[in-house]
Amino acid sequence: MNKREQILSLGEEYFAEQFAPKPFEPGVTSLPANGKVMDASDLRNLLDSSLDMWLTAGRFSEQFERKFAQTWGARFSLLVNSGSSANLLAFATLTSPSLGDRQLKPGDEFITPASGFPTTINPALQAGLVPVFVDVDLKTHNMTPEGVAAAIGPKTKLVMAAHTLGNPFDCHRIGDLCKEHNVWLVEDCCDALGARLHGEHVGNRGDLATCSFYPAHHITTGEGGAVMTSRPYLKKIAESFRDWGRDCYCAPGCEDTCGKRYGWQMGELPAGYDHKYIYSHIGYNLKATDMQASLGLSQLERLEGFIAKRRSNFDFLQNALRSRGGEEFFEFPEALPGAEPSWFGFLLTLKSERIARPWLLEQLGQRKIGTRLLFGGNLTKQPAYLHLPKRVVGELTNTDIIMHRSFYVGVWPGLTEEMLDYMAEQLVSLCRSFATK
Ligand SMILES: Cc1ncc(COP(=O)(O)O)c(C=O)c1O
Structure with a gap:
């Protein structure tokens, strides 16, 4: 085996040793809203x-x-x-x-x-x-x-x-x-x-x-x-x-792809000015x-599998939430007819403002369930954008609902059904405990 091949094989062995999956421990294992899925072929490349x-x-x-x-x-x-x-x-x-x-x-x-x-x-x-x-x-x-x-x-x-x-x-x-x-x-x-x-x-x-x-x-x-x-x-x-x-x-690293590197005259530059330096x-x-x-x-080799897993995780989480009565507390996302989403996350919108979102997200965080907001919420309300010259068409009613009541949890391919089941259970039981307080 030549030295290059030795390094690449050793890299694969190193990956298997260093990044072996650990068993899931509810409440201890971190379940971020997003994550990457790496394998030995990534390190090899x-x-x-x-x-x-x-x-x-x-x-x-x-x-x-x-x-x-x-x-x-x-x-x-x-x-x-x-x-x-x-x-x-x-x-x-x-x-x-x-x-x-x-x-x-x-x-x-x-x-x-x-x-x-x-x-x-x-x-x-x-x-x-x-x-x-x-x-x-x-x-x-x-x-x-x-x-x-x-x-x-x-x-x-x-x-x-x-x-x-x-x-x-x-x-x-x-x-x-x-x-x-x-x-x-x-x-x-x-x-x-x-x-x-x-x-x-x-x-x-x-x-x-x-x-x-x-x-x-x-x-x-x-x-x-x-x-x-x-x-x-x-x-x-x-x-x-x-x-x-x-x-x-x-x-x-290439030169003269056009075949006339010194044959151009552009702008007010002298004829024959090096094409590499013409802007x-x-x-x-x-x-x-x-x-x-x-x-x-x-x-990219694994993309199809990643997308399929995101979709099946989305469906699994939706069913796990439904079977526990999650629709009492949350609106779920829907796709347009003819759409096949490639889900980035599972966006949940609290049905009422009675359950305080900051409280819920903090509680989920303590249980190692990561959450993210829908980015900037209503961008017009962000400090950097407050005084922009702008036009707003209609009311931003739904945008404001998202800003106040939405957040997402993960469906990325590193999450297993066991993890998603735990997430669904915690989401619903926390809401129920708040509602009966
Ligand atoms: C909709 C959207 N556009 C653009 C970006 C920016 O991508 P990046 O973080 O690679 O700059 C993000 C980041 O997640 C995003 O969600």
């Missing part, structure tokens, strides 16, 4: 990529981008260093002057739900676009086509929204609405890898889609994310914004490393 000593985007990144695009059903995927960077990149792409009168500019309006994660909307806010906030439906926790239709006005140029906790919004009807009104659609699928609507993976009705590979997500690369599109002109712009804004599209956009460096991509590849 990480070691393999580090032994290359290439470090920046290389053979693993190229393979990951190709395979991930296939999984998604899109023509292109671009690997970046986080889901937030993916959102930044997707948004920035639409600010390219090469898009002519469709270029997003300060003062343009964009429609988004008030309930959500901040970095879905931050790139547009930072660029001076005006948010138009809409309410969400209380069953799916998503914006609706009716809500979007009511919010579209003469200044609307973009709809940018997430598929909440892996439960698809109606991207087919909202996609059609956007086309009809010449409005861009960016689908934030950071929590929705594997979710489908009418058989099609989410993220393919929008002009661009994003995904996150932070450890809480369906697959992980440590930190990481991706932007997907099937439009070659948007892919070319996105690549430029990701890679410093340059016009050149050579992969790291057609005011860009960033949002690239990820090859180690991240290598981990993404081994995780």
Whole structure:
């Protein structure tokens, strides 16, 4: 066995020794709301990529981008260093002057739900676009086509929204609405890898889609994310914004991919200026490393199993809560007809404010049951967003209910039925004990 193969095999042995699963002890074993599932093949790939000593985007990144695009059903995927960077990149792409009168500019309006994660909307806010906030439906926790239709006005140029906790919004009807009104659609699928609507993976009705590979997500690369599109002109712009804004599209370490490195004249630069240093956009460096991509590849191999386990965990927890009378205390999430969610968590909404959420979450925490809120709740109420120039269409009634009464618990693949059963039992018995106090 050569030295490289010895290191890789030793890595697998080390993983088996160090990270062997421990038996579940109710009330002692921690049951976080999100988590990563690693195995020896992940460590093997990480070691393999580090032994290359290439470090920046290389053979693993190229393979990951190709395979991930296939999984998604899109023509292109671009690997970046986080889901937030993916959102930044997707948004920035639409600010390219090469898009002519469709270029997003300060003062343009964009429609988004008030309930959500901040970095879905931050790139547009930072660029001076005006948010138009809409309410969400209380069953799916998503914006609706009716809500979007009511919010579209003469200044609307973009709809940018997430598929909440892996439960698809109606991207087919909202996609059609956007086309009809010449409005861009960016689908934030950071929590929705594997979710489908009418058989099609989410993220393919929008002009661009994003995904996150932070450890809480369906697959992980440590930190990481991706932007997907099937439009070659948007892919070319996105690549430029990701890679410093340059016009050149050579992969790291490559030269003269276009075959005329010294044959360009752009802007007011002299003819023959090195294409590697010609900038057609005011860009960033949002690239990820090859180690991240290598981990993404081994995780991607197991994606179908991860999604299936998330779905079966969701169903199991729902049944376990129902069989204990949990519906007396909680509203459960629902999916649209034709939707196959790829659940990120199980969102529970307390039916009344009589049971204090902070009390319940604290009690659950003491029993080692992790919980999370639906991110920022009503973003318009967050300190950083209070004084934003904005439009709000209709009342944010359901968003406020979510802000006051919702939270989620885990269904990620590291949770077993025994653990979920314990969670259901504690959730219901705590509510019952509070109600009879
Ligand atoms: C809907 C949504 N968008 C974007 C992000 C940001 O992803 P990241 O943490 O990889 O930056 C998250 C994070 O979980 C998210 O839930």
